[in-house]
Amino acid sequence: MRVVHIIKVTGIAGAEQHLITLLSGLRDQQIDACIILLVEPDNRMDNYIAALNARQVPAQAIVIRHHADVTLISRLHTALEALAPDIVHTHLIHADLYGALATRGIKVPIISSRHNDDAFRYRAPVRLVNRMLWRMTSKGIAISDAIARFSIEIEGAKPEQIQRIHYGLDTAIAPLNRTETKRKLTAELKLPADSQLIGMVCRLIEQKGVRYGLEAFIQLADKFPKAHLLIAGKGLLLLELEERTKEAGLSSRVHFLGWRSDAPVLMAGLDILLAPSLWEGFGLVMLEAMAQQTPIVASRVSAIPEVVSDRETGLLVEPKDVEGLKDALSKLLKDSALRQHMGLMGRDRLETHFSAIRMVKETIELYHTITDGI
Numbered sequence: 001m002r003v004v005h006i007i008k009v010t011g012i013a014g015a016e017q018h019l020i021t022l023l024s025g026l027r028d029q030q031i032d033a034c035i036i037l038l039v040e041p042d043n044r045m046d047n048y049i050a051a052l053n054a055r056q057v058p059a060q061a062i063v064i065r066h067h068a069d070v071t072l073i074s075r076l077h078t079a080l081e082a083l084a085p086d087i088v089h090t091h092l093i094h095a096d097l098y099g100a101l102a103t104r105g106i107k108v109p110i111i112s113s114r115h116n117d118d119a120f121r122y123r124a125p126v127r128l129v130n131r132m133l134w135r136m137t138s139k140g141i142a143i144s145d146a147i148a149r150f151s152i153e154i155e156g157a158k159p160e161q162i163q164r165i166h167y168g169l170d171t172a173i174a175p176l177n178r179t180e181t182k183r184k185l186t187a188e189l190k191l192p193a194d195s196q197l198i199g200m201v202c203r204l205i206e207q208k209g210v211r212y213g214l215e216a217f218i219q220l221a222d223k224f225p226k227a228h229l230l231i232a233g234k235g236l237l238l239l240e241l242e243e244r245t246k247e248a249g250l251s252s253r254v255h256f257l258g259w260r261s262d263a264p265v266l267m268a269g270l271d272i273l274l275a276p277s278l279w280e281g282f283g284l285v286m287l288e289a290m291a292q293q294t295p296i297v298a299s300r301v302s303a304i305p306e307v308v309s310d311r312e313t314g315l316l317v318e319p320k321d322v323e324g325l326k327d328a329l330s331k332l333l334k335d336s337a338l339r340q341h342m343g344l345m346g347r348d349r350l351e352t353h354f355s356a357i358r359m360v361k362e363t364i365e366l367y368h369t370i371t372d373g374i
Contacts, residue, residue, distance in 0.1 A: 001032060001086050001371060002032040002084065002087075003026065003031055003087045004036060004080060004085040004087075004088050005023060005036070005089045005090070006038065006088065006089070006091065007019065007035065007090070007091040007092055007095050008039075008064060008092055008094035008095055009037050009038070010039075010045075012047070012048055012051070014167075014282065015116075016048060018115075018167050018284060019035065019091065020052060020055055020057070021168065021170065021356050021359075024057055025356050025360035026360055026363065026364065027056060029364060031364060033057065034057065034059065035052065035059045036062055036076070036080075037049065037059060038062055038063075038076075038094055038095060038098065039061045039063055039064065040065075041065060049061065062075055062079060064098075069098075072098050072102075073098060073102050074102075076098055076099070077104075077106070080102055080108070081106065085108055086108070086109075087109055087110075087111060087367055087370060088103055088108050088111070089110075089111045090111070090113070091113045091115060096112050096130075097133065099112075109371075110137050112133070112140045112141070113142075114140055114142050114143065114148075114155075115143055116147070116280075116281035117150040118207070118279075121155070122154060130155040130156065131155060134157045138161075140157055140161050141162075141163055141165050142162050142163070143166060143281055144166065144282050144302070144303030144306050145303070146281070146302045146303040147164075147282075148164050163362075163366055165359060165362045165363060166353070166358075166359065167282050167287060168354050168357070168358055168360070169287045169291055169350060169354060169355070169356055171291075171350060171351045171356070173264075175291060175292050176264060176265065176268040176292060177268075178292070178293060181268040181269045182268070182269045184265075184269070191228055195227070195228050196227040196228065197227075197228055197269060197271050197272075198229050198230070199229075199231075199266065199267075199270040199274065200213050200232070200233070200273075200276075201267075201285050201288075202233050202277075203234065203235045204234060204235025204237040204238050205237060206237070207279060207280075208235075208277050208278075209277050209319060210233075210237060211237065211240070211241065212276045212319075212320055212321075212322050212325060213274045214229070214244060214254070215244075215325075216276075216322050216323075217229040217250075217274075218244075218248045219322065219323075220329055220330050221248075224333050229254045230257055230266075231256050231257065232257040232266060233259060233260075234258060238256065241256070242256060263288045264291065267288050267291070267292035267294050268293075271294075271339060272295055272296070272297055272329060272339065273286065273295070273297070273314075274296075274298075274325070275296060275298040276297075276298065276317075276319070276320075276325055277298070277299050277301060277304065278320065279301055279302045280301065282306075283298070283303060283304055283307055286298065286307045286308055287350060290346035291347065291350055292347075293340075293343035293346060293347045294346070295313065295314050295332055295338075295339045296308050297314060297315050297316075297328045297329055297332065298314060298315075300317060300318055304316065307354075309345070309349060312345050313342050313345045313346035314342055315328040
């Protein structure tokens with residue numbers, strides 16, 4: 001079975017990381033999976049292609065010149081004809097749209113993975129486009145129950161079209177030594193070895209609620225003088241966050257790390273992952289924390305309660321609730337035994353519910369339901 005995935009990429013975030021794991025897993029199970037990347041003219045995503053190739057996933061790039069690029073339809077159609085897929089599997093709205101249009105005349109079933117419920121998807125024109133696309137789509141994969149509900153209630157998908165398949169990580173990879181990893185991380189950052197490290201690892205955009213996490217840290221900083229906040233990521237809010245940190249007089253205790261490619265090392269070095277998102281299609285970063293036995297403080301919103309088991313693998317609070325975030329962080333900072341227990345429970349939950357093997361198996365089963373019915 002040959003399956004061609006399509007996605008528009010401008011960076012490597014959750015959906016892109018997920019595809020590296022999924023496609024390499026599919027190929028391990030004898031599915032001929034490859035990917036077409038829709039890339040912008042000045043951002044060819046060579047680093048992402050290299051990451052895919054390193055996992056033996058064939059990838060090719062096709063330029064998308066702007067959101068409404070009519071010429072892309074024929075160019076993508078030609079590429080798909082050459083690949084002759086049994087299934088086309090699209091990800092995110094550009095690929096959903098152009099993939100559906102480019103397959104007209106090829107008579108190949110289309111699967112669409114829905115990764116998020118971003119605010120723009122509620123707008124009337126986008127909702128109309130997605131309602132049209134669901135009529136052209138054979139099946140849909142929702143990465144969480146929250147996204148499944150959104151696809152049905154807002155975008156007009158039929159319930160029987162949607163199957164929920166959670167993201168997964170490779171659970172065969174053992175967690176790093178937390179003590180040694182933290183020692184190296186504090187040394188790298190020139191911090192005392194006994195520092196307590198809270199981390200936010202995300203794009204610095206409104207969705208991720210980073211400003212609320214920063215405010216919570218500002219409120220607890222005096223009470224926990226050994227605590228430091230690490231903010232790893234890039235985005236439009238960087239200057240605002242840096243300015244607020246200076247205003248609070250905490251520049252020596254809030255550290256902006258930029259984009260990091262070593263998620264396992266960072267997670268294993270943290271005492272707590274802080275994820276105060278305002279909405280979240282899934283939250284792959286939380287699986288990365290669970291893989292390294294790191295407890296989580298996060299928002300009780302969208303798909304997050306499906307990932308983080310409240311009071312077992314972490315603590316959940318309402319979105320934008322600075323006081324709630326402060327209290328949850330304070331509770332974990334005061335109790336190292338509780339942090340260790342939640343971290344161990346998180347790793348167990350990852351292995352039980354969120355393995356890459358399970359994700360790949362469920363995806364292949366869905367593929368067969370489609371091809372067997374043709």
